Amino acid sequence: MAETAPPPAVAPAAAPAGRTPILEVDGLRKGYGGDPVLDGISLQVFEGEFVSVVGPSGCGKTTMLRCLAGLLPFESGTVRIDGAAVTGPPATLGIVFQDYSRSLLPWLSVRDNVRLPLRYQAISKKQAAAQADEALESVGLAADGHKRPWQLSGGMQQRVAIARALAYRPRLLLMDEPFASVDAQTRVELEDLMLRLWSERAMTIAFVTHDIDEAIYLGDRIVALTRRPTGIRETMTVDLPRPRDQIATKATERFAELRASVFTALGHHEEAAG
Amino acid sequence: MNRRLWAIALPVLTTAAAVALWWTASASSTSLYFPPLSDILEAFRANWLSRQLTDIVVPSLWRVGLGMALGTALGVAIGTLIGAIRRIESYVQPQLEFMRALPPILVIPPMILVLGTGDTMKIGVIAASALWPVLLAAVDGARSVEPVRDDMARVFGLGRWARFRWVVLPTAVPHIWGGVQAAMPIAFVVMIASEYYSSTNGLGYFLSQTSTSFRLADMWSAIVLLGVIGVAVNSLVAYAGRRLDRRFGEYTDG
Ligand SMILES: Nc1ncnc2c1ncn2[C@@H]1O[C@H](COP(=O)(O)OP(=O)(O)OP(=O)(O)O)[C@@H](O)[C@H]1O
Ligand SMILES: [Mg+2]
Numbered sequence: 001m002a003e004t005a006p007p008p009a010v011a012p013a014a015a016p017a018g019r020t021p022i023l024e025v026d027g028l029r030k031g032y033g034g035d036p037v038l039d040g041i042s043l044q045v046f047e048g049e050f051v052s053v054v055g056p057s058g059c060g061k062t063t064m065l066r067c068l069a070g071l072l073p074f075e076s077g078t079v080r081i082d083g084a085a086v087t088g089p090p091a092t093l094g095i096v097f098q099d100y101s102r103s104l105l106p107w108l109s110v111r112d113n114v115r116l117p118l119r120y121q122a123i124s125k126k127q128a129a130a131q132a133d134e135a136l137e138s139v140g141l142a143a144d145g146h147k148r149p150w151q152l153s154g155g156m157q158q159r160v161a162i163a164r165a166l167a168y169r170p171r172l173l174l175m176d177e178p179f180a181s182v183d184a185q186t187r188v189e190l191e192d193l194m195l196r197l198w199s200e201r202a203m204t205i206a207f208v209t210h211d212i213d214e215a216i217y218l219g220d221r222i223v224a225l226t227r228r229p230t231g232i233r234e235t236m237t238v239d240l241p242r243p244r245d246q247i248a249t250k251a252t253e254r255f256a257e258l259r260a261s262v263f264t265a266l267g268h269h270e271e272a273a274g
Numbered sequence: 275m276n277r278r279l280w281a282i283a284l285p286v287l288t289t290a291a292a293v294a295l296w297w298t299a300s301a302s303s304t305s306l307y308f309p310p311l312s313d314i315l316e317a318f319r320a321n322w323l324s325r326q327l328t329d330i331v332v333p334s335l336w337r338v339g340l341g342m343a344l345g346t347a348l349g350v351a352i353g354t355l356i357g358a359i360r361r362i363e364s365y366v367q368p369q370l371e372f373m374r375a376l377p378p379i380l381v382i383p384p385m386i387l388v389l390g391t392g393d394t395m396k397i398g399v400i401a402a403s404a405l406w407p408v409l410l411a412a413v414d415g416a417r418s419v420e421p422v423r424d425d426m427a428r429v430f431g432l433g434r435w436a437r438f439r440w441v442v443l444p445t446a447v448p449h450i451w452g453g454v455q456a457a458m459p460i461a462f463v464v465m466i467a468s469e470y471y472s473s474t475n476g477l478g479y480f481l482s483q484t485s486t487s488f489r490l491a492d493m494w495s496a497i498v499l500l501g502v503i504g505v506a507v508n509s510l511v512a513y514a515g516r517r518l519d520r521r522f523g524e525y526t527d528g
Binding site for chain 1: 420422423425426428429430431432433436440441444521522523524
């Protein structure tokens with residue numbers, strides 16, 4: 001029968017499953033007042049990936065994310081999200097900002113902060129409420145929706161910011177050093193929370209940090225940035241199995257090796273690594 | 275506990291002392307200009323604890339209220355617009371500074387020409403004098419939006435109007451209220467001034483009538499009344515300001 005013919009194969013050159021690029025950056029340059037900050041950034045993030053971007057303090061990580069998100073015009077290069085050149089913030093993109101307490105609106109309750117982006121989407125009020133509640137639930141704040149952000153601890157505020165992004169259902173989530181200013185214990189909890197949320201949802205994450213251990217622990221791949229003017233130093237695959245564990249994973253020999261190579265890539269000396 | 279008691283008792287005591295001082299110092303006064311406080315209070319009772327209150331005071335308060343409301347509405351609309359659209363701001367800044375520097379009652383003569391001498395003019399000049407402090411405060415307020423909040427709003431798909439409604443306006447509210455607080459005494463001065471020369475009712479009219487016919491105890495009673503109203507209105511505005519700070523401020527422990 002004619003039906004026995006093999007199904008039309010996906011184009012031979014097509015990327016294998018999970019290898020569709022969702023974010024493509026090519027030759028991105030950006031400076032402030034003639035002072036170059038980003039000097040030719042090229043990278044790709046694939047559908048479903050968790051990519052960690054590590055770079056030293058002040059190298060332009062926030063600047064880069066703002067360019068990628070269409071919030072900041074750049075001098076040259078291209079940024080594509082889902083194949084379309086970025087001119088303004090794409091609807092499929094969410095961000096968790098570095099400065100969580102300022103990114104939340106203190107005049108709205110936690111629940112209203114999470115619902116705010118949904119008001120302007122083509123979904124019903126009921127659906128919006130359900131999405132917001134589900135997101136708050138998934139970050140463990142179901143009982144705190146009525147509070148104002150400033151009544152919560154720093155770690156809880158960052159959970160609100162994460163819930164707001166989740167409720168928006170982005171396909172690509174950019175996170176800008178989200179855990180840089182919470183205490184170590186909270187940080188560990190939030191890292192594991194992010195890994196769980198990422199594994200539960202169809203979401204690609206680009207996670208910016210200056211913490212090498214965090215980058216390795218979370219990522220499928222690590223993009224190491226240079227000092228300013230900032231370019232890409234190296235891209236490394238993190239071949240650590242998932243699910244990861246704060247103690248077991250970090251105790252492996254492979255973790256130590258990766259750590260050493262990222263340190264080297266970032267230009268640290270041996271003693272700095274130790 | 276004791277401290278709070280003191281905080282309430284102290285102003286009451288000092289006020290009582292000041293009144294007592296006034297009373298005794300003026301008790302034997304035969305000066306035409308400074309009648310004894312007892313006469314003033316008698317006039318106060320006769321003038322303001324009677325039907326005159328509604329005939330004289332209500333038109334004045336109504337004018338101040340309406341003028342303030344109009345001036346504030348206009349100031350907020352124009353000010354937040356200028357503050358939110360950074361590109362306009364540098365162009366209009368010199369004009370704003372110029373208008374700010376003009377004494378508010380200067381607007382009365384041209385307004386009489388344009389609006390006549392009726393209520394429209396009076397409400398108009400009060401609105402015009404309230405406009406500037408509110409407008410300038412609204413510009414400041416709208417300008418002080420945290421940049422990351424602007425980024426947040428854009429990333430999460432809020433359009434211009436939504437950004438204004440949820441981010442710019444709430445940020446500006448405490449600033450705007452500061453402007454209202456500054457405008458209120460100015461509005462009272464302008465109200466009196468506008469009623470002084472051309473009116474058939476209102477406190478300004480009463481002041482002009484009593485002072486030109488040398489009914490000075492009556493005149494003083496109107497001044498005392500104005501003081502009382504001023505204190506009441508200012509405390510009300512300040513109280514509302516604290517409530518708004520709590521609602522819209524950054525970090526409160528309320
Ligand atoms: N709006 C701006 N105007 C001028 N210079 C800026 C601006 N924003 C950032 N810069 C400068 O650009 C450089 C990179 O800043 P950016 O905030 O992107 O770095 P970062 O890697 O995110 O830093 P951090 O680790 O502190 O978050 C810094 O030197 C900073 O001073
Ligand atoms: Mg940064």
